Amino acid sequence: AQRVTQPEKLLSVFKGAPVELKCNYSYSGSPELFWYVQYSRQRLQLLLRHISRESIKGFTADLNKGETSFHLKKPFAQEEDSAMYYCALIPPWDTDKLIFGTGTRLQVFP
């Protein structure tokens, strides 16, 4: 089945520790990939997109086509990074569709 999988429901780290939120996808072809974030009491919003090769709030994401993964990383977590993170993709055969993963809650302790 085609899906976006985030294997960790909850990831807890201490401030200053490195963070890696995993995302695996099983779609064929070359989907467009994104990370979205939902902070407490805020709307879901875009964090970064693969096509821009950007670093936002210290986060980067590496696409590994061989492993079909798009993991989100940050070298030093901050307490304000605590949020729900969703990996998302646009399938190559239906660019009007936007599919999300199961989500990972990141808790950063002081």
Add this chain to the structure above:
Amino acid sequence: NAGVTQTPKFQVLKTGQSMTLQCAQDMNHNSMYWYRQDPGMGLRLIYYSASEGTTDKGEVPNGYNVSRLNKREFSLRLESAAPSQTSVYFCASGEGAADTEAFFGQGTRLTVV
């Protein structure tokens, strides 16, 4: 600039009742989406619309209907609500391209008893 507006924010329904969730966007986006958010399941796409007058099924369309009467509005209807439809519903809009982003509403918390 309101972005994406959903109504209502909260709703309690009895099993078998019907209701329509409203969504409107003021960003002139072509694509609109309805998702449900459940613990451990993430965001699952219910229906989406690439343009006015067109709609397509997403991952979990059963028990729902949608209507895209104009570019701004995309409504989601539950004809006969079931407890399994208790969830938080999100509407979003965007351009469906790799270099754009989807904008989300604040969500509707629906409880079916």
